[in-house]
Amino acid sequence: MTSNRQYDLVLLGPTGYTGQFCAEHIVQNHPTDLKWAIAGRSLQKMEPIAQQLKALNPDRAEPDVLVVQLNATELNELAQKTRLVINCVGPYHLYSTPVVEACATNGTHYVDATGETPWIKLIIEKYHETAKANGAIMIPSAGVESAPADILAWSLVKRVREDLSSQTREINGTIKEMKSSGPSGGTLDTILSIFDWLPTSELMKSMTPFALAASAPPKTIPSDSILNKILGFRSIRDLGTVTTSPSGMADITLVHRSSTLMPELYGKSFYFRQFLSVRNALVGLAVHIGFTVGVMLLALPPVRWLLRKFIFAPGSGPRREDSMNDRLEYHAIATPEGEQTKRVFGKITYEGSMYLFTGLLLAEAAMVILNDEETIRKVSRGGIVTPATMGQTFVDRLEKVGCNIETKVYQY
Secondary structure, three states: OOOOOOEEEEEEOOOOHHHHHHHHHHHHHOOOOOOEEEEEOOHHHHHHHHHHHHHHOOOOOOOEEEEOOOOHHHHHHHHHHEEEEEEOOOOHHHHOHHHHHHHHHHOOEEEEOOOOHHHHHHHHHHHHHHHHHOOOEEEOOOEOOEHHHHHHHHHHHHHHHHHHOOOEEEEEEEEEEEEOOOOOHHHHHHHHHHHHHOOHHHHHHOOOOOOOOOOOOOOOOOOOOHHHHHHOOEEEOOOEEEEEOOOHHHHHHHHHHHHHHOHHHHOOOOEEEEEEEOOOHHHHHHHHHHHHHHHHHHOOHHHHHHHOOOOOOOOOOOOHHHHOOOEEEEEEEEEEOOOOOEEEEEEEEEEOOHHHHHHHHHHHHHHHHHHHHHHHHHHHOOEEOOHHHHHHHHHHHHHHOOEEEEEEEEEO
16 A cells, blocks of 8 residues: 555545444554544544544554545645545535545545435546546445445356356346334435435436446346336345335446446346335335335425424434344345356345444445555546445455355256
8 A cells, every 4th residue: 555645545524424433443443554534624523533533442543633624725635645535425416526526636546425326427427537537446335325236236247257157137136124223314414405406307317227327228128017117016036025125226327337337247238126125015015105205205395394304413313222233135136148047146234233334335445445456447447436346355355344245056
């Protein structure tokens, strides 16, 4: 990690709910010779965080504390000081476009935890080529949205290639279980504010399956029946009954960006779908209708105004003790090109808070980039890319910190 920059990484937004988890993971798991800092707009808010980090590991030097306002001048100065920025400042569409611009312009690597697909589309259009030209590796959506789906899909595609000597035609994925103590204030505020930011018609346009793709979509794409589209639920072999996933489109668009960044691995006809597992068709129908109606209601300003009266404030969230029994499990099944008798099943599991999981995903992604940037650049060609471009190195690091990823071949 030799560099003439002052820091290896800077964590921007350490006082937020996810930012605190990320900082704690760095202190407890990353090398003690890591040169790093925390940065934000308020010194008064950051100093207690620095003291808490010191208490977690008294033998480790405290991170530097940098006061940075979110303007071009100060963000450029910050980007020039560090090899990588972990950005936990959301809602990203409101605050973080200048952060991306500064990193892309200065060749500074970058990771964040956004699930805001319309914003990712915007920054790809504006800054991908700049970042690529300047040698920056920039990975948005490296948190719960949408790293688990992306890295599981990559693992399946790799297994199909290695064991079946084939490219992958299709992956169907599902959230088998997501037991969570609830969303943070920042997550809820993001959902509401994104409807303030974009008209619903524009929001829908940016959420098509290949909205983030690096190349044209396949010429042949599996189509849903009219009945599936209306009812939402369906039964998929090896996955059971599934229905519309509220976070599905964020996962789908990111996985398709991965597949089009790495067509040599995935294949040019690859297609991915993401669902939510349910007990039966009736529950699947109820979830689908509830999600559809919910989106329609969120499009109404008075509804968003009312909801803001009841949600957590940004920066806060569920109590840590309430998150001890949280659990995440994704399942997916991959179908090889032209193969009728074999398929590959995969699952990814994590026990613990979803926000802790996001924090460690960001921190581990940062270390992969810092240690293996040339490999990632060779695979992805650089610029604004995806968690899957970090490949096996990312998988190995995640497994060491409690995230289990499995794949196996099914023969019929």
